[in-house]
Amino acid sequence: MSETAEPTGPGRVVGTPVTAVYPELRGKAAVVTGAARGMGARFAAALAARGVDVVGADIDADAMAVTAKEIAEEVAGAEGPGRVVAAGMDVTRAEDHEAVAASAAREFGRLDFWINNAGIFPFAEVGDVTPAQIRATLSVNVEGVLFGAQAAARHMRPGGAIVNMSSVSAVRVRRGRGAYCASKAAVAHLTESLAVELGDQGIRVNSIAPGYIDTEMTRWVREDPKALQHALDVVPLHRLGSPEEVVGPLLFLLSDSARYVTGHGIAVDGGSRHV
C-alpha cells in the first residue's frame, strides 16, 4: 500500500515508528471507518497484525475489499493475525453504523474498539463554500462520529474504547477550511461529552488530532510546491507525518496502558498546533 511511504521533509526519519505490541489487544474486535486508504487502512493493518479482528468499513466498498485483501496478505506472516472483513458503509447513515456494529458482533462474537476515522476535507473560502459542502462536512465528520459512538455503545461491553479523529484544525484556524475546522472542533468537544456519558458503561472515548499527515487527503499539499514549502517551514519538526506515525498513539489509547484515560485528545502534528 502506498501509505507506507517515508515522511517527507528536511527532518525526514526512516524506519517504522511502531514497535509496541500491547499483547492485551489480541483476540479483541474492532471497527475502523474510512479504512479503504490513508490512516484508516494503516490502523486496520496494525490492529490485525496484533491479533485484533477488524471490520474495515468505507463508502468505497470496492476499494475497501481490495485494501482488506492487501492487509490480510501483509499480516499473514504475523503471529496469530486478526481477520480483516470489508464492509461498505456511509457514515452519514445511522443505520449503516448499526449494521456494521451488528455484523462485527456476529462475525467475531464481540466488539471492543470503534475508530471513527472517516472524514472529508473540502477546501473553499467562506465566500465560495457551498451549502452542499457545508452539510456534507458536518454530516460525515460530526454526525458520522456521533452515530458511530451510538452504535458502538449499544454493542460494546465495559472495557470498550472509542477513538475519534479530530485535527489540528480543531484548534488552529487556516484559510479555506472553515467548515472543516468547525467540524473537527466539534469532534474534539463531542469526544469529551461522549467520554462523560459512556463512562457509565465503562467505555472510554478519546480523540487524536493529526497535523499534516501524508495521505490522499493532503495530496494537494504535496503537489503544490508553495503549499509544501509552507508546511515544511511552519511545522516545528519541518516535515509531514506518515500515517504510520499516528498508529502508535492509536494503539496506546486502545490499550490497557490508557485504561484510566478518557475524554482526552492526543495531538500528532509535529507541533503544528503551536504555530
Ligand SMILES: NC(=O)c1ccc[n+]([C@@H]2O[C@H](COP(=O)([O-])OP(=O)(O)OC[C@H]3O[C@@H](n4cnc5c(N)ncnc54)[C@H](O)[C@@H]3O)[C@@H](O)[C@H]2O)c1
Ligand atoms: N491527512 C491529514 O493530514 C489529516 C489531518 C488531520 C485530521 N485528519 C483526519 O483523519 C481522518 C483520516 O484522514 P486520511 O488523511 O486518512 O483521509 P483519506 O481521505 O485518505 O481517507 C478517508 C477515507 O474515508 C472514506 N470516507 C469518506 N466519506 C465517507 C463516508 N461518508 N462514509 C464512509 N467512509 C467515508 C474515504 O472513502 C476514504 O477511504 C479523517 O477524519 C481526517 O479528517 C487527517
